[in-house]
Amino acid sequence: MSQKPLTLAEKLWRDHLVVKGENGAPDLLYIDLHLIHEVTSPQAFDGLRLAGRDIRRKDLTIATEDHNTPTADIHLPIAEPTSRAQVQALRDNTAEYGVRIHSLGDKNQGIVHVVGPQLGLTMPGLTIVCGDSHTSTHGAFGSLAMGIGTSEVEHVLATQTLPLKPFKTMAINVEGTLRPGVSAKDIILAVIAKITTGGGQGYVLEYRGSAIRSLSMEGRMTICNMSIEAGARAGMVAPDEVTFEYLKGRPHAPVGADWDAAMEYWKTLKTDDEAVFDAEVFIDADTLDPFVTWGTNPGQGVSLLDSVPDPASYDDPSLRAAAERALEYMDLQPGTKMKDIAVNTVFLGSCTNARIEDLRAAAEIIKGKKKADGIRMMVVPGSQKVRLQAEEEGLDKVFKDFGAEWRFAGCSMCLGMNPDQLGPGERAASTSNRNFEGRQGKGARTHLVSPVVAAATAVRGTLSSPSDLED
Amino acid sequence: MERISVFAGVAAPLKRSNVDTDQIIPAVYLKRITKTGFEDGLFANWRQDPEFVLNNAPFDKAEVLIAGSDFGTGSSREHAVWALRDFGFKAVFSSKFADIFYGNAGKQGLVAGVITEEATSQIWEAIDANPGLEVKVDLPAQELSYGDTVVPFEIDEYTKWRLMEGLDDIGITLQNEQAIADYEARRESWKPKTLPAKGV
Numbered sequence: 218m219s220q221k222p223l224t225l226a227e228k229l230w231r232d233h234l235v236v237k238g239e240n241g242a243p244d245l246l247y248i249d250l251h252l253i254h255e256v257t258s259p260q261a262f263d264g265l266r267l268a269g270r271d272i273r274r275k276d277l278t279i280a281t282e283d284h285n286t287p288t289a290d291i292h293l294p295i296a297e298p299t300s301r302a303q304v305q306a307l308r309d310n311t312a313e314y315g316v317r318i319h320s321l322g323d324k325n326q327g328i329v330h331v332v333g334p335q336l337g338l339t340m341p342g343l344t345i346v347c348g349d350s351h352t353s354t355h356g357a358f359g360s361l362a363m364g365i366g367t368s369e370v371e372h373v374l375a376t377q378t379l380p381l382k383p384f385k386t387m388a389i390n391v392e393g394t395l396r397p398g399v400s401a402k403d404i405i406l407a408v409i410a411k412i413t414t415g416g417g418q419g420y421v422l423e424y425r426g427s428a429i430r431s432l433s434m435e436g437r438m439t440i441c442n443m444s445i446e447a448g449a450r451a452g453m454v455a456p457d458e459v460t461f462e463y464l465k466g467r468p469h470a471p472v473g474a475d476w477d478a479a480m481e482y483w484k485t486l487k488t489d490d491e492a493v494f495d496a497e498v499f500i501d502a503d504t505l506d507p508f509v510t511w512g513t514n515p516g517q518g519v520s521l522l523d524s525v526p527d528p529a530s531y532d533d534p535s536l537r538a539a540a541e542r543a544l545e546y547m548d549l550q551p552g553t554k555m556k557d558i559a560v561n562t563v564f565l566g567s568c569t570n571a572r573i574e575d576l577r578a579a580a581e582i583i584k585g586k587k588k589a590d591g592i593r594m595m596v597v598p599g600s601q602k603v604r605l606q607a608e609e610e611g612l613d614k615v616f617k618d619f620g621a622e623w624r625f626a627g628c629s630m631c632l633g634m635n636p637d638q639l640g641p642g643e644r645a646a647s648t649s650n651r652n653f654e655g656r657q658g659k660g661a662r663t664h665l666v667s668p669v670v671a672a673a674t675a676v677r678g679t680l681s682s683p684s685d686l687e688d
Numbered sequence: 689m690e691r692i693s694v695f696a697g698v699a700a701p702l703k704r705s706n707v708d709t710d711q712i713i714p715a716v717y718l719k720r721i722t723k724t725g726f727e728d729g730l731f732a733n734w735r736q737d738p739e740f741v742l743n744n745a746p747f748d749k750a751e752v753l754i755a756g757s758d759f760g761t762g763s764s765r766e767h768a769v770w771a772l773r774d775f776g777f778k779a780v781f782s783s784k785f786a787d788i789f790y791g792n793a794g795k796q797g798l799v800a801g802v803i804t805e806e807a808t809s810q811i812w813e814a815i816d817a818n819p820g821l822e823v824k825v826d827l828p829a830q831e832l833s834y835g836d837t838v839v840p841f842e843i844d845e846y847t848k849w850r851l852m853e854g855l856d857d858i859g860i861t862l863q864n865e866q867a868i869a870d871y872e873a874r875r876e877s878w879k880p881k882t883l884p885a886k887g888v
């Protein structure tokens with residue numbers, strides 16, 4: 218074949234093209250799967266209603282409740298009136314339009330980006346959208362998955378397509394073997410620190426290399442999840458045996474002849490050898506340490522063995538100013554060792570790190586130990602299914618014996634739309650993805666960490682790596 | 689949507705870079721289920737400071753925002769655009785916008801124009817020297833002007849056309865109904881369907 222060599226992202230684009238845009242108009246792409254939740258959908262349904270339009274493909278649409286849902290006393294009505302109204306609006310809208318929904322209390326309820334993969338709806342070769350920026354998570358399966366705004370949600374509901382401008386492609390090559398105590402979260406925090414929060418803008422990132430190949434699906438999801446934190450439109454990993462193994466037997470995975478046809482196609486889903494990326498980045502996995510953030514954007518991170526940087530060390534005046542502001546907000550002094558920073562709260566949760574593997578890894582660290590004095594630790598499984606599975610494995614008991622709160626599934630303290638918030642001035646080690654000012658509560662200070670660093674931190678009370686527990 | 693062409697308004701300086709959508713509108717304001725009335729959420733945390741620029745005349749009536757680079761990073765919340773619009777802004781200028789914010793702005797009739805960093809500083813200085821400065825935004829010409837100064841701005845052609853025509857995306861797409869149906873006819877059967885529900 219004399220076809221032009223293509224990257225994975227370009228192949229997915231080609232295979233979903235409905236209309237090629239002319240004269241500066243965007244291409245029109247078909248959308249295979251549309252995930253919705255209560256926060257970004259009410260105005261979209263309103264728009265449909267106003268225009269007298271129906272949903273084109275209810276059979277490619279699925280809803281879950283996650284951002285506002287309480288993680289305690291879930292049998293009671295949601296206490297906060299605006300949260301309750303938003304969840305109720307989703308229930309009303311999905312009932313009116315005939316959309317499948319997994320509501321609070323249902324075993325498939327949970328964070329939208331945990332629910333799709335666990336049902337086997339997320340698979341290679343799809344276009345997946347959701348009114349949530351962390352939709353990039355689903356790219357871990359080798360699909361083109363993007364966060365969209367509410368107008369676009371309405372657009373997809375009405376047409377099952379989306380007008381999109383082509384992206385540039387960036388290869389993130391991660392070669393080598395991670396040391397013990399270093400995980401997928403550390404890779405992505407290091408990537409973002411390297412390319413900065415704006416570095417991925419306009420790009421689809423493809424994570425490649427031996428370190429990525431050796432990750433589980435959970436680890437790959439963690440990495441793709443935070444692509445948006447580098448400003449990228451999407452992140453992806455080419456599917457391989459690990460992907461197929463994860464999918465096989467899941468409720469919505471193809472079966473029989475469909476599985477065979479899918480496999481035949483999925484095996485073509487990789488970047489051609491001669492294809493050229495618009496940009497390439499290299500990360501050495503062998504020398505990577507656990508990574509933590511010190512500032513108020515996910516690019517402001519360092520090795521846990523390092524210290525809080527001095528803003529004066531930045532040549533770029535806007536980076537310097539941002540660092541100064543961040544340190545003031547975070548109440549940190551340049552030169553303070555990261556490991557000397559004491560926290561009040563440890564949050565193990567979010568669509569970045571609340572899958573079963575994350576819970577297992579954290580439980581392994583704290584097993585038989587007690588949390589540090591004065592520390593609050595919250596464990597919020599990514600979905601009700603993850604919660605049930607963890608209970609089957611006895612992980613809930615490990616967490617409770619340790620002194621942690623064992624909660625029901627949802628976004629929780631990742632963004633604090635429900636009652637799970639930090640107080641002003643409180644400091645958290647959080648396995649979530651955003652350390653923005655006020656994200657976890659007004660005036661709250663967030664350090665982004667991996668699940669094992671979160672666990673070790675809960676044991677010692679200061680930012681710690683698992684190896685700190687050995688002596 | 690209303691057609692946009694040429695308009696003038698008070699310009700407000702937002703001298704910060706990397707303004708993320710959590711700053712533009714904190715998550716607590718996202719709970720509403722209507723599409724309007726988000727003005728009180730705009731920069732809510734910053735506005736608690738009485739000195740914050742938009743709290744004070746003449747900037748409380750500003751219609752054009754001149755922001756630092758990397759405006760609108762973070763979440764996909766379209767509420768960020770609604771909040772700016774509901775406050776009264778018709779245009780935002782920055783040397784760099786986050787992709788999703790930029791796309792959302794275009795869909796809601798908010799002009800998001802890209803100017804250079806030098807131009808940003810220049811306009812900030814002009815506002816400092818003359819608070820209440822009115823700037824004229826000429827979308828067809830892609831120019832922002834005040835006094836004798838004319839600053840060109842960039843906006844992608846297609847968004848500009850849609851803003852000027854006041855066109856809604858869904859209407860444009862539905863003109864391709866046949867092409868969508870054809871695509872659906874050749875879609876592979878292994879692709880997942882959410883209905884009938886499995887695994888429940």
Ligand code: SF4
Nearest residue numbers: 351567568628631632
């Ligand atoms: S867990 Fe956090 S990042 Fe993920 S979908 Fe929920 S709010 Fe968004």
